Amino acid sequence: MSPIPMVPPAMEPVYQHPLALADVHTTYCPGCTHGIAHRLIAEAIDELGLRERAILVAPVGCAVFSYEYFNMDGCEAPHGRAPAMATGIKRCQPDQIVMTYQGDGDLASIGIGEAIHAASRAEPITIIFVNNAIYGMTGGQMAPTTLAGQKTTSSPAGRAIPIPGQPLHISELLAGLPGSAYVVRRSLHDAANIRKAKKAIVTALKVQMAGLGFSLVELLSSCPTNWGMTPPQALDWIKTNMLPIYPVGDYKIVEAAKQL
Amino acid sequence: MSPIPMVPPAMEPVYQHPLALADVHTTYCPGCTHGIAHRLIAEAIDELGLRERAILVAPVGCAVFSYEYFNMDGCEAPHGRAPAMATGIKRCQPDQIVMTYQGDGDLASIGIGEAIHAASRAEPITIIFVNNAIYGMTGGQMAPTTLAGQKTTSSPAGRAIPIPGQPLHISELLAGLPGSAYVVRRSLHDAANIRKAKKAIVTALKVQMAGLGFSLVELLSSCPTNWGMTPPQALDWIKTNMLPIYPVGDYKIVEAAKQL
Amino acid sequence: MSRGTIRIDVDHCKGCTLCVSACPQEVIVINSEQVNGHGYHPAQLKEEEKHCTGCGICALFCPDACISVYREPMLHPAKEVGVWHGN
Amino acid sequence: MSRGTIRIDVDHCKGCTLCVSACPQEVIVINSEQVNGHGYHPAQLKEEEKHCTGCGICALFCPDACISVYREPMLHPAKEVGVWHGN
Amino acid sequence: MQESVIVAGFGGQGVLFAGQALAYAAMDTGYQVTWMPSYGPEMRGGTAYCMVVVSDQHIGSPVVTQPTLAILLNGPSYSRFAPTVAAGGALIYNASLINEAQTRDDILTLDVPGLKLAEVAGDSRALNMVLVGAALAVRPFMTADRIKHTLDSHHLAKSPDMLAINCRALDMGAAFAESFISSRTS
Amino acid sequence: MQESVIVAGFGGQGVLFAGQALAYAAMDTGYQVTWMPSYGPEMRGGTAYCMVVVSDQHIGSPVVTQPTLAILLNGPSYSRFAPTVAAGGALIYNASLINEAQTRDDILTLDVPGLKLAEVAGDSRALNMVLVGAALAVRPFMTADRIKHTLDSHHLAKSPDMLAINCRALDMGAAFAESFISSRTS
Amino acid sequence: MARQLMKGNVAIAEAALRAGLEAYFGYPITPQTELLEYLAQRMPELGRVFLQAESEIAAINMVYGAACAGARTMTSSSGPGMSLMQEGLSYIAGSDIPAVVVDVMRGGPGLGNIQPSQSDYFQVTRSAGHGDYHPIVLAPGSVQEAVDLTVLAFDLADHYRHLVILAADGLIGQMMEPCELPPMRPLPSSKPDYALTGAKDRPARRIASLYLKPEDGEAHNRKIQARLAQIRESEQRSVEHFTEDADFLVIGYGSAGRIAYSAVEAARAQGLRAGLFRPISLYPFPDIRLSQLLAQVEGCLVVEMNAGQMLEDVRLAAGHDLPVAFYGRMGGMVPTTEDVLSALKSAYSEFVAESAPVVGKVKG
Amino acid sequence: MARQLMKGNVAIAEAALRAGLEAYFGYPITPQTELLEYLAQRMPELGRVFLQAESEIAAINMVYGAACAGARTMTSSSGPGMSLMQEGLSYIAGSDIPAVVVDVMRGGPGLGNIQPSQSDYFQVTRSAGHGDYHPIVLAPGSVQEAVDLTVLAFDLADHYRHLVILAADGLIGQMMEPCELPPMRPLPSSKPDYALTGAKDRPARRIASLYLKPEDGEAHNRKIQARLAQIRESEQRSVEHFTEDADFLVIGYGSAGRIAYSAVEAARAQGLRAGLFRPISLYPFPDIRLSQLLAQVEGCLVVEMNAGQMLEDVRLAAGHDLPVAFYGRMGGMVPTTEDVLSALKSAYSEFVAESAPVVGKVKG
């Protein structure tokens, strides 16, 4: 831990760096909400006491190093294949908590097959799906989740509809599969939504702990760098542009999960 | 053409071998409804006068040779990749009619990603999806569409639910995507359903001709060989076992397609 | 009921019996005496019965498209099945 | 309203301003004089103002988890944000 | 000693099984042996076959292109394999399904009324064993008794009944072949 | 003649552009030239840099490990690249952001009050050109005029205004460096 | 244990089980499907993990995950499926963890056919994905060898924490031959020290193949290359026959090697002093022993079921001076003993000075 | 046309356009992404087909489809993406249709990193998927060469109806250099005779790689091998410098080759009679000319940005007698001129009899 100044003796800590979060400098751009997503995951892991049972599968994407960013076991999948890798881990260690962390390029584009099949198999893993409507890592190309008209480096004139098609709605798609137990969309653009996002992550992990099946939390996330905005502007953009297309909500909560 | 005995002069032909169907001996097992699906496609092509504009992308599966079975241009995709190949063809020749013919292993298992993305892109191609709840070609292994409890060579104790998961419902899944214009399920188990299947194929092709987007006709089909039944028993099995799980119906017909 | 008949391309027939079980007139049988070039016993119309109506159901089922259907001319030619490839 | 304060791990702070714009009391600023080891101007609490309520909103937003929040003891400790990692 | 055998017929005729019976028996006899099936889509609706090589020496390829012994159960396999039998080899075929005129005089040809004999033995499915019995009478690299013993000891027959029927079928095939041979040599 | 240049700083400081201006000018001059950026996730939030090799001969690797000229715009790039400057080379840095004590005496070091000069030139964004101007004064393998001409002829500046500002910035940097040199040599 | 008549695919599956296979993931493809089908039955019986993946890509990544979890794990495939696994193979190799992959080769390129072939020698020995590495590759020439090498594959994989490919072909996979199985090993009671099992009472562990800085990437590659150097030194394996007095060498692996054996036997019977060298490890290629043998003979013949791939390794071992002939069949064609014998005889008479046939003595 | 300062990736994209690229399908991956991004802008402007695929697998199969439709088509990628394309590449090769693939190589194995590397030499030259074939592989050593070879790639692809891979690396892809672009070619007015365009007024056409019978599979493979033999005969390409009087040869391609040039230049300046051989075609490897040169020198040094892959081709050409030294950097490390020079000098002094430096004359 880097030295943190002394606490005024008269006060009690109400929030500190989560234990499950490694104390390292991340490669994320300033204000990128990948960082918020990480923090929420770590808080959830701490809260549920899962740090010593958890195994994270990192994606290829800006979160490629995320296996370094948590104080827990981790590994890294080829682009899009995290759900398959997580399946291999979970089947061999059914008592451990296996999570993937995936971007929208990773999960919705190249890895949609693995995601669908993991959900369809009711694979008891938890996916944190970070939807920032763009390929962050490679410099801002179009993702399947890119909005209509959105300019990216590979859709310089703005994403045309129907070619190359409407944005892909992952939560809606996976919620439709009988194997999914908990599929919700949350957003990281304001305090209330961040709190709800955290809660959803906790619930998703509980769903896995209870062996109810596949769980996924989609997080609307920012990419100030490739959107060409300041971090606060980027949060606004989520609210103004992404929320109407990707409404937050509970897309699938099986009965047993409601009790958790 | 192999010699066909003379027609009694007093009668008129009401049904003859479709022009678009090649006059060759197919590799299909006796009574396999892949053959019926082929015939219906050929009839539809003939009816719409598309033989000289059509390009078929064959799958890897029992229909691997289907590019030989039609009197039209054809090619063959790697296992599951027919929608990508069809996309390549269609984008280069938007005026031609591009179809894929795919089994359930091909489309629902290894190729689900390509199918979803083609649908999501509103790719104006037509997929004939032959669902026989099994991998025919390789000798009867479990497919994503295999029914709960169904014994296959790779689920010898019967397909267990939830592991490896519920059958995957392709029409329902693809109908949910905004890019799909026409997605219906039909069956090949009796006369009425065969007639409806043919009609659906005609409509799907019309949807493509009208440039309305992605179209798919799912056909419930038999595999007497790997189901271990006589061909008539296999038709019964479709009716008794598949229909309740895979109801025939119109899963998506966009407004413009209803006019066709 | 109009009279009809069918012709079976015995070379391509695989003896699958789908036409046999589908024919409402029950006028198709498998000829277990005959073996075609692919080793199958082909289907055959029990010609002598003359009960074929030319309804075309058999052709609708035939996976190998080896049945042609013929019918006595009518005022309103029926078109339930397939395209008309005559003349 | 209770009194609180925050501590910012300036080393890990990337100066993204999310805490600045989130703080309801508007008591966080970017210190454009200071540059940390990674080249960023870190955020800093305007200590002199003493208006921090310890509400934790800033920590909720911080993508780099570099804000610790402290509050005067209360009867019912609020737990809106995160886990309690004290003692 | 090397015997290269092809057993071929329709999928349901038990040709793979007949080949395996030969292979097991050869192993039990102490021979080197390989059994190689046709596999993949080729089987579908067409001809299934297997190739068995039995030798007292190392076996190179298990693929048989010129069988010294062909046991053919249906027409398509006859058309395909009859011309490939090695000169001096033997061709045993199921006359119940195959009625072709044999023209080669460099091989021994034996048409066995397989179905009829199998039915007499007790089950038409024992057709394969009738032909194996006949084949071993003509090419006696193993005895029919060895096959019987093998079927028993490796539990290859589905039931004691089927075992008995198979044994009878082997004998009937052998008897048929022997009468043919004696008729020929006499 | 071979000059191996590194230009480094934050993403927004125009370091890639500064390198390209050098490269275009070198091409126009008739030199061989390569320009190589840092690329990929390394850029993210960290240091962006590019490497320019200018030579009158074939250029082997465009990767510069020991720059003869380093133009460094921020602290992290200073920590990273200052120690790599080749002996006898020059290190030009932006004193507005970097305040480290320079310890090497085998290279020429010049701390330029980049931001201040750029603001004087008309736009803080012209910081990069201030440093380029200073650098070329110290390592005169090309003239600042050539850069100006290049910015113009290849339409590298966004507007006539920016062009003018950039030209002024180049001059201010050069003037600053020259006064430094003369102060040193005198 | 008594000899059993077993199909190669099934024998490999059963041998893997007995060697301690804990988790199998696979996707059907001819001619290896029986392997998957057999394990579909047996693994659940033993309470072990069997899962039919949705594709070969998923299968290899499930294997990757299982290997990260410290399990003895395996997949199997053939040509097109192996191609799809290339990325995953490279990641596994880049992560320094053990895994076993069975490749039952068939005719290519493209969909090709399902007949036996060795056309993927280059793919398995040279690249197996992008990046600088080689898997260990073992090539069985009989069902018995397939059994033995399967066990060895797991042991080598664990010992070196390296990827091992069992490179069989449709012939080995499909044929039945008598074989003896190894005893059933008990499963290990503890996990290896790299396994991701949850960071309980120990620091967190990470498995990845990412080395963003080229210096780190190079250091990691050096580690891999050092391991490969040790493998080249310690794990060369081959079998030879009739080589003692041979003046001509036939070289073939796997099915081609077993067919070549019969040809060499026949050549000996005809008085030709031919010998057989059959590489068992394709990587490391057994060039130490081969070079010795090549120094002794006047020429050699490489036999493969492809257009000449191992041929390159032999030519590397042979240098410029020794004549190297090649006999290859492609696209699923299997050479007969006679084919190889006649290639042998013509090369022999061309290369061997004293090539007038002498009646020699056959010995094994 | 005036010289322009262009990034390799962009230059390749523009050159492809001008060579008549009708349809591009790709997926982002560093260090080739600018190629895709540039075409995202330019192709629609020209009314041509640009589509970002959902994966490299989809991209290569879209290319496969476009090639079947008779279009000049291309994709581009790097290590992990190339691995994913292996199956599609093999299908394209098995179907005898033309396509161009640009591989901008980076450090491996696994995710590795995005720095320049040549670690996929084996993958592109030896396997490129399963089955018996080789793509034509061209390796540019500068942005200008990247432009020129892109045009050549399309021409060779069309001429031979064969797959062509332009094997660049991160250095070529990312660097800007002055270059001259070719003129814009008009697009062909008619489709090639294999193109699937609808069976109008002609018999139906079929494109596939399936040859179920091994005899057919072999016949098809023989056709491919015959084509490859012709390619080996006609399409060997290389560049050489200072070779006339060289007694020592440095051999390197692409970026390593350009760096080696500077080292050889420096060695000459120091009086060493070193020469440079830079293969342009990696397949066919230019062994005809190389063998001649190797016969003339006393030793050679292979320089690669990998663990020694082309090294095998050189050793094949060199035989046993000529000493072959190797200098390689891995995992994304780029050698400096000094690195190569010192490797050169130590090999030179070891191998070349008369190695006391004589002051020689530098010439290009």
Ligand SMILES: Cc1ncc(C[n+]2csc(CCOP(=O)(O)OP(=O)(O)O)c2C)c(N)n1
């Ligand atoms: C097989 C493969 N293809 C492409 C890449 C290049 N790549 C790295 S990250 C990425 C996209 C990341 O986007 P996303 O998943 O949305 O994550 P983000 O960076 O936006 O968080 C791509 C295409 C790769 N590493 N591997």
Ligand SMILES: Cc1ncc(C[n+]2csc(CCOP(=O)(O)OP(=O)(O)O)c2C)c(N)n1
């Ligand atoms: C990449 C790849 N994996 C596996 C195979 C083997 N294979 C051929 S067909 C098939 C499944 C076919 O099943 P389906 O698509 O349902 O078609 P069906 O035969 O039932 O009509 C498989 C797995 C292959 N050819 N290529």
Ligand code: SF4
């Ligand atoms: S590029 Fe975008 S998604 Fe990636 S770290 Fe930066 S801001 Fe976040």
Ligand code: SF4
């Ligand atoms: S295996 Fe099944 S699906 Fe395939 S042709 Fe035979 S019956 Fe039809």
Ligand code: SF4
């Ligand atoms: S046409 Fe109708 S009545 Fe005649 S044979 Fe066919 S099914 Fe029977």
Ligand code: SF4
């Ligand atoms: S349906 Fe067709 S193939 Fe089947 S028996 Fe009747 S005519 Fe023959």
Ligand code: SF4
């Ligand atoms: S705790 Fe609340 S009041 Fe205090 S600095 Fe943070 S956001 Fe502002």
Ligand code: SF4
């Ligand atoms: S939110 Fe965190 S990283 Fe951003 S400025 Fe505030 S303290 Fe720094």
Ligand SMILES: [Mg+2]
């Ligand atoms: Mg993203």
Ligand SMILES: [Mg+2]
């Ligand atoms: Mg199927």
